Amino acid sequence: MADSTVFTMDAGDGWQKVLKLENATYQVQGRPAFAVPHPERRILERSLADFQWGPCVVVWSPSSSPGALDRLELANQLETWLSTDDVLTQPFLREVICVSAQPAEKPVSGNLDSSETVTAFPGSGLGCNKLTDLGVERFTCIRLANHTRPGIPQIQSGPYVWDRGQFHRVFRLFEDTQEAFFSAIIQEGEGASATFSEQRPTCSIPVPSRLYFPPRSDQKPLSGLRFGVKDVFDMAGLRTSLGSRSYYRLCQAKLTTADAINHLTRLGAIVVGKTKNTSFVSGEDPQEWIDYSCPWNPRGDGYQNPDTSSSGSAAAVATYPWLDFAIGSDTCGSICCPAASQGVYGLRGSTGSISRGGAFVLAPSLDSAGVFCRTMRDLAVISKTWEALSMAIPLTPDEKLKPLAILYPWPSFPHLNAEVLSQVDQFISHLERYTGLRRTVLDMDHEWTNDDPSGTGLPLSEYLRHTTALLHLAGINDSATSFEAEYRAKFSRAPYFDRVTAEALKLAKKVTQKQRASMMHEQKVLSTWLNDKILRKGGRHCLGAIMIWPFSPQEPQYRDNYPPVSPHVNWKWDIDFSGPLAALPQAVLPIGQFNYHSRVTDHIELLPTAVSVASPHGTDHALLDFLQRFLNDCDLPSTVMPGKLAYPN
Numbered sequence: 001m002a003d004s005t006v007f008t009m010d011a012g013d014g015w016q017k018v019l020k021l022e023n024a025t026y027q028v029q030g031r032p033a034f035a036v037p038h039p040e041r042r043i044l045e046r047s048l049a050d051f052q053w054g055p056c057v058v059v060w061s062p063s064s065s066p067g068a069l070d071r072l073e074l075a076n077q078l079e080t081w082l083s084t085d086d087v088l089t090q091p092f093l094r095e096v097i098c099v100s101a102q103p104a105e106k107p108v109s110g111n112l113d114s115s116e117t118v119t120a121f122p123g124s125g126l127g128c129n130k131l132t133d134l135g136v137e138r139f140t141c142i143r144l145a146n147h148t149r150p151g152i153p154q155i156q157s158g159p160y161v162w163d164r165g166q167f168h169r170v171f172r173l174f175e176d177t178q179e180a181f182f183s184a185i186i187q188e189g190e191g192a193s194a195t196f197s198e199q200r201p202t203c204s205i206p207v208p209s210r211l212y213f214p215p216r217s218d219q220k221p222l223s224g225l226r227f228g229v230k231d232v233f234d235m236a237g238l239r240t241s242l243g244s245r246s247y248y249r250l251c252q253a254k255l256t257t258a259d260a261i262n263h264l265t266r267l268g269a270i271v272v273g274k275t276k277n278t279s280f281v282s283g284e285d286p287q288e289w290i291d292y293s294c295p296w297n298p299r300g301d302g303y304q305n306p307d308t309s310s311s312g313s314a315a316a317v318a319t320y321p322w323l324d325f326a327i328g329s330d331t332c333g334s335i336c337c338p339a340a341s342q343g344v345y346g347l348r349g350s351t352g353s354i355s356r357g358g359a360f361v362l363a364p365s366l367d368s369a370g371v372f373c374r375t376m377r378d379l380a381v382i383s384k385t386w387e388a389l390s391m392a393i394p395l396t397p398d399e400k401l402k403p404l405a406i407l408y409p410w411p412s413f414p415h416l417n418a419e420v421l422s423q424v425d426q427f428i429s430h431l432e433r434y435t436g437l438r439r440t441v442l443d444m445d446h447e448w449t450n451d452d453p454s455g456t457g458l459p460l461s462e463y464l465r466h467t468t469a470l471l472h473l474a475g476i477n478d479s480a481t482s483f484e485a486e487y488r489a490k491f492s493r494a495p496y497f498d499r500v501t502a503e504a505l506k507l508a509k510k511v512t513q514k515q516r517a518s519m520m521h522e523q524k525v526l527s528t529w530l531n532d533k534i535l536r537k538g539g540r541h542c543l544g545a546i547m548i549w550p551f552s553p554q555e556p557q558y559r560d561n562y563p564p565v566s567p568h569v570n571w572k573w574d575i576d577f578s579g580p581l582a583a584l585p586q587a588v589l590p591i592g593q594f595n596y597h598s599r600v601t602d603h604i605e606l607l608p609t610a611v612s613v614a615s616p617h618g619t620d621h622a623l624l625d626f627l628q629r630f631l632n633d634c635d636l637p638s639t640v641m642p643g644k645l646a647y648p649n
Helices: 038-048 072-082 090-094 126-133 245-250 258-268 311-319 335-340 376-387 388-392 417-436 444-451 466-493 498-509 511-534 575-582 620-633
Strands: 002-012 016-020 024-029 053-061 095-101 138-146 158-163 166-175 181-186 195-199 204-208 227-232 272-273 325-328 345-348 368-373 407-408 545-549 586-597 604-613
Touching: 002 181, 038 138, 053 072, 053 090, 053 166, 072 090, 072 095, 090 095, 166 181, 181 204, 181 311, 204 272, 227 311, 245 466, 258 272, 258 325, 272 311, 311 325, 311 335, 311 368, 325 376, 335 345, 335 586, 335 604, 345 376, 368 376, 376 620, 407 417, 417 545, 417 586, 417 604, 417 620, 444 511, 466 498, 466 511, 466 575, 511 575, 575 604
Parallel strands: 053 095, 095 138, 227 272, 227 325, 407 545
Antiparallel strands: 002 016, 016 024, 024 166, 053 158, 158 166, 166 204, 181 195, 181 272, 325 368, 345 368, 345 586, 545 604, 586 604
C-alpha cells in the first residue's frame, strides 16, 4: 500500500472512504458486497495475515478448485480486464483472490484443512511469469463450502477493497470537466425496487466496474451500461430541480422513480448522475443560465454553444468515454439540437412512444423523451428496448424494411455552408445507391398550397406562424403558474425566474382558451398531412418515406454571444419543428466535420456536421433498424469519438 492514500470522508449512505491509487481516485462502499462465511474466513485471514485492508482483484470461479486453476489463463484474463475495464487499475492486481465453490451437495465442513486456501504465488512457469509482469505480488485461492446456503450471495469478479473477511465495491471517481452534471448518483438494485444515493453538487462522478455486471443478454440487453439522466425525471428518494434553485427548494424527495428510468435499470443499465438542463427546460443560451452554470461543449474550440435544454446529457456523452449514453427530453429540439451541435447520435422518439410517467412535461402534445449515444448501434439497441417504444411498430427479426421515398426539403432549410451541404449531398447519394431510390426534392410550401389541408388557402408559413410558440407558451403558463402559487404559499415570497422564463411567462399569461383550441387544431392538421400525405404512413410492415435535411448549425455558435432579452419561443414555422409538431421519430446522425476559423483560438478548427432523419409516427423501430443497416452495409462511420473531434482529423 506504499503508493496509495486513504482518507475518511463523511458522505453518508454507506460511503466512508476515498482511496487514491497512483493517478486514480475511488470511493469505497461502506457496506460490504460480500462477506466470506465462517469457517472459510478464518482460513483466508490466516493466509492474508499481513493484508488487513486494501485493494485487490476478486476472480470468481464457481467450479474450479484452487489447484486446478490455470495460471496462464488467469494472467490472460487479468490482462483483458485491465485493458477493457476503466475502473480496474494495476495497483489492484497486487493482491489477487480467487473465490471458487465447492459443490452444494457436499457437506459444510467446520474444520476445513488449510490446504483449501493455497497461496501459490510467486511460482515458476509461463503463467507465473506473466502474472509477475502484470504486477501480481500474491495469488490466493479460497474455496467456499456449499456456497448456495442461505445468506451467502455470489460475488462478482472485479476490483474490491478487502477488509478482514469482507469485500467492498469501489467506484472510480471521474472528474466532470465539462460541468455537465448536477449530481453524482449511486444506484443499488434495479427497476422499481432500485434505490439511489446522491451527492449534490458534485465535481466528479463515481463509476462502477463493468466487471460487476453480467454480459448483455436477451433479458438484460443493457447490462452494465452507464447513463446520465436529465433532471426532469423523478428518482425515488431524490429531489428534482428542473434546472431551477427555487423549484429544487420546493420539491420534496420523490416517492417513486420515473417509468422511463425504471425500465432502463430493469434492463441492466446503471444511473451514474443527473445531467444539467436549462431552467424549466427553456431554450436558454449559455449566458442566460443563472441558477447553475452552463455545460461546456467539447467540440471545436471548446467555446461553442451546447444548445438548448438537454445540453448536459449531450455534453456528457460527447466528452466522457466512461459514460455509455444519456437520456433527455424534447419539446422543440432539445434532443436534436444538442446532438447535432455536439456531434453525437440522438433520437427524439415518436410523441407518446416513451412513457412520461414521473417526468416533467411542458407541452403534452409536443413533449417526448430521447437518447444520446456515441454509436449508431447503441442508439438502436437502447431506444428499441426502452419500455414504451413497444407502442411503436415492432419488427420481427427477419424484417428489413426500406423507405418508400427519400425526401430532401431543400427550399425549407438555410444554405449557409457549402462544405456542410456537400457532405449532406454525399450522404444522401449513399442512401440513393443503397436503396435504389432517387431523392425527391420536397418543396413543402408548394405541396401545402396545392393540397390546402387546412381549407383556409393560407400558405404553410402563415398558417403555422404562431402554432409552435403558443403551444410552448401554454405549457409554460400551466407549469410555472402552478409552481409559483405553491412556492408563494409555502415560503410567503415569490420564486426566482431567470429572464428567459420570466419573459416567456409574461407572454404565456396572455394565451387565451380560444388560441389554445386553435393551435391544437393547427397541429393536428399539420400532423395528419405530414404523416399521411408526405411521409406516406402505411401499415405495420411499412416504414413509409424518410425526410432528411442538415441539422448542424452550419456555422460557429459561440457561447459568449450575448443575445437580446427574449422568451426564446418560435414565432414562425421551421422545418426543424416538424418532428415535435407531427409527433415524428427524429434521428440525428453525425456524418462529418466542417472547417471554420475560430475567433477564440485563431486557428482552423472542426465542428460536427449532422443530418436529421424523420419518418412517420410510430416507425421508431423500423427507422433505427434501417439506419443501422444502411451505415453498416455501406461501411460508413457509425461511431464518434469523445472529446474535441468527433472523427480523426
